[in-house]
Amino acid sequence: MRASLLQIDVDEAESVDARRQRVASLVRRQTGSDLVILPELWTTGAFAYESFDTEAEPLEGPTYEVMAKAASDAGVWLHAGSIPERVTGADGAPGGLYNTSLVFSPSGDLVATYRKIHRFGFDKGEAVLMGAGSELVTVRLPETTVGLATCYDLRFPELFRGLVDAGAETLVVSAGWPERRRSHWTLLARARAVEDQAYVLACGTAGAHAGVPQAGYSIVVDPWGEVLAEAGAGEEVLVVEFDPGRVGVTREQFPALKDRLLGVAAPRR
Numbered sequence: 001m002r003a004s005l006l007q008i009d010v011d012e013a014e015s016v017d018a019r020r021q022r023v024a025s026l027v028r029r030q031t032g033s034d035l036v037i038l039p040e041l042w043t044t045g046a047f048a049y050e051s052f053d054t055e056a057e058p059l060e061g062p063t064y065e066v067m068a069k070a071a072s073d074a075g076v077w078l079h080a081g082s083i084p085e086r087v088t089g090a091d092g093a094p095g096g097l098y099n100t101s102l103v104f105s106p107s108g109d110l111v112a113t114y115r116k117i118h119r120f121g122f123d124k125g126e127a128v129l130m131g132a133g134s135e136l137v138t139v140r141l142p143e144t145t146v147g148l149a150t151c152y153d154l155r156f157p158e159l160f161r162g163l164v165d166a167g168a169e170t171l172v173v174s175a176g177w178p179e180r181r182r183s184h185w186t187l188l189a190r191a192r193a194v195e196d197q198a199y200v201l202a203c204g205t206a207g208a209h210a211g212v213p214q215a216g217y218s219i220v221v222d223p224w225g226e227v228l229a230e231a232g233a234g235e236e237v238l239v240v241e242f243d244p245g246r247v248g249v250t251r252e253q254f255p256a257l258k259d260r261l262l263g264v265a266a267p268r269r
């Protein structure tokens with residue numbers, strides 16, 4: 001399989017609409033890849049809290065429109081990163097916000113959405129501005145089952161275990177991770193790959209927005225924990241080839257997942 005991770009520079013000097021068009025043309029250039037991945041909240045920036053409300057959109061809003069077409073033009077599976085999703089209340093009035101990821105098939109159909117479960121900010125920012133998702137989401141691609149996670153979720157191994165239990169072999173993390181904790185990003189991506197014996201494809205942002213420098217360094221890790229590809233700090237398209245069959249082989253040859261005793265209905269051996 002070939003994947004393209006688009007590590008987008010999210011800069012307030014570029015309008016959200018200009019960035020949508022620019023990112024769509026980058027997606028179109030990925031024809032030949034099987035899976036294209038975008039970062040978290042790349043329209044606004046994950047730390048541009050004041051823009052969440054003003055740039056919020058319904059699920060089938062402007063980002064959906066542009067990305068559905070880009071996926072079908074390129075003929076790729078597209079994890080279009082996440083948007084600040086505005087839901088409609090029961091009375092039809094504008095409701096709350098979620099940090100929602102969208103996945104499109106190569107024909108441009110929306111095949112999955114994932115609302116970020118662990119919101120970042122403790123008692124401020126995203127943690128108070130957005131609602132929490134509650135459902136684990138996997139997507140079946142022809143070659144592999146993909147489990148979805150967003151940024152801060154990376155710190156919660158139980159979420160990834162849940163995705164593995166749901167059949168995931170490839171774990172996609174869409175993020176807007178800050179430079180200040182870049183060492184955690186790399187370490188946690190490798191840890192999730194080793195403990196879950198799965199590929200981890202983690203795509204972050206570049207540049208700085210709302211005064212927060214972004215880490216960049218998107219990374220692809222194999223089920224043995226080896227780094228297959230890693231971006232630098234700036235905007236970059238990270239292209240990687242990987243063999244999904246290695247997940248089964250690794251789990252067979254080093255069957256640690258079968259030795260789980262906690263959190264399983266019955267030990268497997």
Ligand SMILES: O=C(O)CCC(=O)C(=O)O
Binds near residue numbers: 151152153178
């Ligand atoms: O966990 C971290 O250090 C960063 C998380 C984050 O920036 C986010 O989830 O938006």
